[in-house]
Amino acid sequence: MTLSSERQLGKCSLCGRYPPVYLRRYSGERLCARCFNESIEMRVRRTISKYDLLKPFDRIAVGVSGGKDSLSLLKILQRIERDFPRATLEAVLVDEGIPVYREESMRIAEEFASSLGVELTKVSFKELFGFTLAEAVESGAAKELGLQPCTICGVLRRKALTLAAKRIGATVVAMAHTLDDVVQTYLLNLLRGEARIQPLGLRREAEGVIPRATPFRLIPEREVVFYAYLNKVPYQTHTCPYAHTSMRDPIRLFLTSYEERYPGSLYAFLNSFEKMLLTRKPREEENRCEICGEPTNRRICRACEIEMKIREKLRR
Numbered sequence: 667m668t669l670s671s672e673r674q675l676g677k678c679s680l681c682g683r684y685p686p687v688y689l690r691r692y693s694g695e696r697l698c699a700r701c702f703n704e705s706i707e708m709r710v711r712r713t714i715s716k717y718d719l720l721k722p723f724d725r726i727a728v729g730v731s732g733g734k735d736s737l738s739l740l741k742i743l744q745r746i747e748r749d750f751p752r753a754t755l756e757a758v759l760v761d762e763g764i765p766v767y768r769e770e771s772m773r774i775a776e777e778f779a780s781s782l783g784v785e786l787t788k789v790s791f792k793e794l795f796g797f798t799l800a801e802a803v804e805s806g807a808a809k810e811l812g813l814q815p816c817t818i819c820g821v822l823r824r825k826a827l828t829l830a831a832k833r834i835g836a837t838v839v840a841m842a843h844t845l846d847d848v849v850q851t852y853l854l855n856l857l858r859g860e861a862r863i864q865p866l867g868l869r870r871e872a873e874g875v876i877p878r879a880t881p882f883r884l885i886p887e888r889e890v891v892f893y894a895y896l897n898k899v900p901y902q903t904h905t906c907p908y909a910h911t912s913m914r915d916p917i918r919l920f921l922t923s924y925e926e927r928y929p930g931s932l933y934a935f936l937n938s939f940e941k942m943l944l945t946r947k948p949r950e951e952e953n954r955c956e957i958c959g960e961p962t963n964r965r966i967c968r969a970c971e972i973e974m975k976i977r978e979k980l981r982r
């Protein structure tokens with residue numbers, strides 16, 4: 667919740683000098699802009715060290731979409747990178763081929779990365795898989811296969827990011843998933859009846875696999891949004907034309923209103939759920955996809971399967 671009246675709320679709880687601009691409901695702190703920014707950057711640092719997300723010699727690929735979350739992550743990591751003088755940072759962007767929406771976000775991401783002096787590598791569905799998301803949806807192929815646009819987009823974007831990270835020799839992919847995103851994903855997995863839910867974005871090293879790291883995993887979405895606003899991180903004006911098909915949306919709405927009523931619930935869920943996941947006996951041996959070699963519990967991973975099926979439909 668943002669605040670406007672200094673008279674009403676006094677001074678910042680941390681420095682006691684400046685007027686507060688943000689009320690952190692789960693802790694009761696009222697923060698001025700400077701203390702808010704510092705607290706977010708400090709929390710990212712602590713998250714990285716708590717989960718050992720980044721290493722001193724990493725070549726970090728930051729997955730950017732052009733949205734405020736990923737650009738905020740790029741900005742913060744670029745500052746934090748100074749703590750890791752031997753690490754390098756590059757942005758990677760996936761163009762799924764969503765007219766207007768992705769074109770705008772690509773332009774924003776390119777301009778922002780260049781303003782930070784960070785190199786950006788682009789890959790596209792068309793180049794990697796032979797079709798754009800719009801072609802897969804508008805041709806009717808997605809519908810015939812019973813796949814929602816967001817399912818194809820999410821699964822193939824993950825594969826595309828891995829391919830882009832391999833292309834630039836990255837040792838880790840940093841994703842801008844916030845606390846809200848991580849909890850939503852766990853709930854979605856539970857609701858889909860997934861048998862083996864894996865911890866999300868907690869760097870797990872495995873032969874031939876580029877690990878993922880989520881430095882925003884303890885930061886609520888609304889705080890990332892406010893950070894972006896305070897730091898003039900550009901935002902998109904167009905929304906994705908397929909957003910209404912997302913299975914994540916109802917869960918996001920539920921969790922947002924629940925957190926609003928009972929502040930701190932998202933943290934509580936993440937903590938207890940991950941404790942449970944991390945105390946589970948690890949699987950003896952992880953299966954690898956016969957086509958791409960990525961870990962999967964099937965013979966052929968979902969990304970390779972979706973890619974092949976859509977290509978086949980489009981060929982007809």
Ligand code: SF4
Pocket residue numbers: 815816817819820906907908909910912
């Ligand atoms: Fe992809 Fe769905 Fe997000 Fe659009 S709303 S970018 S289709 S995941």
Ligand code: ZN
Pocket residue numbers: 678679680681682683684697698699700701702
């Ligand atoms: Zn302050």
Ligand code: ZN
Pocket residue numbers: 955956957958959960966967968969970971
């Ligand atoms: Zn595969």
